[in-house]
Amino acid sequence: MTMNACTNRMDVAFRNRVIRATGLVVLMLSASVVAKQQVSQDHSPAPSTAPAVGAMTSSQEKADHHPCGKSMHPHADDESSMEACPKPKMDMSSHAMHMQHAEDNPARPPTIGSLPKSDGAAPEPYSAYGVTLHMPSDPLLSKFMLNSLEYVRGDSGSSQAWEVKAWAGHNTNRLWVRTEGARSGGRLEEGDAELLWGHAVSPFWDVMLGARHDLGVGPTRNWAALGIQGLAPYQFDFEGTVYLGPSGRSALRVRTSQEWLFTQRLILEPELELNAYGRGDPRRMYAAGLADTALSLRLRYEFSRKFAPYVGFAWTRKWGGTARMARLEGSPVTDHQLLAGLRIWF
Structure with missing residues (x-):
């Protein structure tokens, strides 16, 4: 009898446990169903209500509507139509205007102190140099x-001097x-005239070839x-320029x-000028070597x-045998000169 009583109590305890487990399962299933219903209600479309007149401002309309006329709701179903709508273009006008302003106003170069x-002196037009818009690439030009x-x-004492190039x-x-x-x-105390052919050997240098004729006191001399x-x-x-004359005469002018x-x-x-001779010429009042x-x-x-008056100062000096000849003639070896003149070209 004792065994039967124990068996009955075990059966009762087992049934109670089964009942509790079944109740827990039922509660869990009920909670799951309720949760699903709540989620479906949250995702269901809201009922459309007509807004009151004047209740929606222009800013709200822009916020709630896509530029293509579609809803801007984050969970809209028609994703393909949203992708098909072109994206609004960025306004680049201000950036383009800034770039154009930068191109029209480039940075100024650094100032060079030298x-x-x-003083408002603009460069001369090309026409001032004989250059016109319609002319051949290698025209015949001239200048005095x-x-x-x-x-x-x-x-x-006083004197008048000139220097001409053409x-x-x-x-x-x-x-x-x-x-x-x-x-x-x-x-005429002294002077010379030269006729030369000049050939450009580089953009900045010309080779000169020709003849020179001396003028002034004493016999005339001719040079190549x-x-x-x-x-x-x-x-x-x-x-x-190097000059070569008959009887072994030679000269250099720099x-x-x-x-x-x-x-x-x-x-x-x-300006600095010097004259030297390879052979003296007493009749022309110079000796061999550096003359002056x-x-x-x-x-x-x-x-x-084309027109410029000027004032200036000059210092001249005779050297070596040329200085001795000047002393014998009573002429000064060194001379200080004040200058006033004109510079003209055309």
Whole structure:
């Protein structure tokens, strides 16, 4: 009987456990069903109600509607139609205007301290140099340059001096005429004239070949001339010419100058010239070796590129045997000169 009682109690306990487990399963299933119903209600479309007149502002309409006229709801079903709608374009007008402004107004180059101050002097038009819009690539051009026509007041008296250069030709080959000299006391003291053919061997240098004829006191002399002229580094104008004459005579003339611009019109030009001879000529008052040097400064003001008055100062010196000849003749070896003149070209 005791065994039967134990068996009955075990059956009752087992049934109670089964009942509890069944109840838990039922509760879990009920909760799952309720949760699914709640989710389906949340995702169901809201009932459409007509808004009151004036209740929706223009900003709300823009926020609730896509530019293509479709709803902007994040869970809209028609995803393909949303993808088919083109994306709105970005307004690049302001950026384009900024870029255009940057192109129209490039950055200014750094200021270079060595450039002269501007005084309103604009570059001359091409027509001032004989260049027109309709002309061949290698035209026939010409130029006349009166580099100096000046009054000279020196230690030994006053005189008038000139220096002229003229050329005609094309870009590569030109015919040159060069002459210079001085007149004092109503007579020509010294001078020379040259007729040269110039050939450009580089953009800045010409080879010169021709003849020279001496003028002034003493017998006339004729020379064959061979030299170069052009623009050396650091903007130095340079002329160097070797002369050969009969009876073994030879000579060398070197001249260099540079322009220093205080403004676009006010220009200071220093110039150095030297003359040397391979053989002396007492009748022309020079000896062999370095004969003389001249250093001058001319300050000019260019009212135009073609017309510029100037004032200046020059220092001249005779050397060696030429200086001894000057002393014997009673002429000064060193001379200090004040200059005033004009510079013209056309």
